[in-house]
Amino acid sequence: MSGLDATERPDAHTALIHTRVGKAVVAVLVVVMSVWIVGPNIPASPVRDKVDVVWSPAVNAGFEQNWSVFSPNPRAQTLKVVAVAEFGDGTTTEWTLPEFGQTIGAYRSYRWRKWQERVRLDSNARYWDSSAAWIARDVARGDELPVRVRLIRRWREITPLTASGIVDTKVNEFEFHVWDRVDG
Amino acid sequence: MVDIAAPTATLFERTRSQFDAATHALFLRKRPAWPLAIMRILFGLVVFGWTTTMAVDVASLLGSDALVPLEFASQGGWNWFALESTGAAWVAIGVLVIASVAIILGWRPTEWLVVTFVLLVAVQRRNPVILNSGDVLLRNFALILAFMPTGAALSVDRWRRHGRGALWTAPDIAPWGLRLIQLQLCVVYFFAFWSKGGDLWHNGTAVSTVFRIDDITRFGSPGWLTTNVVLIGLFTWGTLAIELALTTLLWARRLRPVLIGLGFLLHFFIDVFVLVGFFGPLMMIGLLSFADADWLERRIATRRARPQPA
Structure with a gap:
């Protein structure tokens, strides 16, 4: 235990893990955010076209992914x-x-x-x-x-x-x- | 007939309990808030730097009569609010400066991180022609950091709640939000690695080409390096190796300090020679999410315990 003492009230993010409902909220948040982080990076394919509706709300909101730097070759x-x-x-x-x-x-x-x-x-x-x-x-x-x-x-x-x-x-x-x- | 029901049930129970333990350690086991607090302060500084360097070009890049006119503002996605005048752009930039200072100081950082995300999207969609990877990473980090108790330590919030003395203590926090920024970091490294499938990366000469693109060099092209076949091969394949290692091996606790060091070195080296915007500093901040919070807590506790000179 660090911090001030054992009685210190946890922050709102940490308090979530102390209840069953809170844990469920955390699980949903982690799964949804993970899909939003990984999904848009999947290379273009028929499969992607079928499932990209899952992460399109995130992309529309501005949470985008595109990490191809100097690729496939640097500009010549x-x-x-x-x-x-x-x-x-x-x-x-x-x-x-x-x-x-x-x-x-x-x-x-x-x-x-x-x-x-x-x-x-x-x-x-x-x-x-x-x-x-x-x-x-x-x-x-x-x-x-x-x-x-x-x-x-x-x-x-x-x-x-x-x-x-x-x-x-x-x-x-x-x-x-x-x-x-x-x-x- | 062999009864396999009992061993199968045992195996299932053991696997389940191992999975539960791993999940608990990964998402729920609390640890000191120091790395997160340091990340918040550095991220706030980057937002401040991004915003102030944009502020000096508001009229040219975001205004009503800017280089890229309003009609070419990004049409894709939801427009939180469109910046349709120079005045609106100034308001957005002004609020972003306030948000960055609030994040640095740790005054209601969660709320200000959400504001930062929304405003960054609005500003960046006003002029999509000038965007780079660092801009996108900046807003992604803003949103992900909002899922973490970034104000738990080294913050005005902590000072107000527990007094000045509490500034040099950090509570234990749940790490589930931290995993999201670590995932984002690994995804960036993996797809940066995956996309480098060209012949110049394969034959070990890509870095020479990168350093000779005059319009993106920063402190000049390192001539001694660009023509040295052996060093260039080492740097080109080394980049690929480090990117792949940072995707996978960062999760191995024993290798972590070395890999964080290599990651810092990679970004520092790129930043010195190549223009990449705020991408490098942000990736270094992301690497801090892998810092050993317990080690930091011990170091700080040791320093605190030392007698102060009279």
Whole structure:
């Protein structure tokens, strides 16, 4: 026995195990939560399709599971999304992701890097126009918005390590979206 | 004719009593609340860090005119409440800061953990494009910790109930809630291991590729390591081995201290070189759920018993 003395009243969670009904509540909670933790991780299959109704309330509530990190292989590309904003006078400015430092700022930077990782994909084309419009507002000179913003992805293939080392690869570039200012 | 009824009944009784004893030890046998209290404080600090680093980007990432507009907020699942304006996002972030401080201090932590879960879901569903595994783990831990007596020790609640002197004592608590966080931890490790089925993991070079993804490196790529075939093989297969061991062998009491140490080392190493958000710190907090509460109690009792300098 630790704590103050043997007469110390147990907390509500611990008090549950002192009664029959409480033990039953604990058993139900443990079983339900265990299913909610394990179930959503079961690989896609006809079986899963049949039983996922059991844990869908948890997933809908925000208790989600997806732990595939660097899998099945780590991404074999290093990437960067930039935007080139063109103003009415013909001048241009390049927008890049904000950087916030490597210690505490790294936690902030990572959210922007995640945006970059996802927004470059053709499957996420729905985000392109609004992203370019936001960048236009971000680089505006006072009230003057750029007339055009071009979204560009730059990437470099990462070759696997071999016994003779690694091979340097060139940077590729592709303009994947153009946003034009609409006046009116 | 051999009568097998009696031996079968005996075997059944013995198995049942062993099962009852194991279940009792696993879910009901009380132990000191120290590890849980330490986990609560560290978790509160992570929530505080997550929220304050998000607060500086509220307008850009969560506001009405954010990088990802309102129409792209996650449509899946139940929306506890949608953050449909910059003001609403600020309120959610403000309450999360208050919740994190309450959790750190141990003032009604169960209630604040539930509030934290609900608000994290609301904030994270506002902008699903920036989500990472650490974000999901943060809200899962918030909900699971709400099933535990996190305020039983090192808390304002204990101080208010038993006075200041009680702050350095911890009551015994039932461990059934703790098993849920341990299960979540093992599930993360197992499926992280299971999903790494690619050729780069099999041939022992995956870690070299990870460290060369420039856009997720933290303190720069460790060049001395990325080209060393032997070390990279050791690190790649070592990662798989540690993830598998943390799934299974953590339950073996004698191996636990070594495995907790290896787990800490793995996450520390990843965090130094790779951006993974709050995933690493949270997994380390999860590993603390396996800490030996009785050992901690003995250490603290010994320190308390030592005569204080005049």
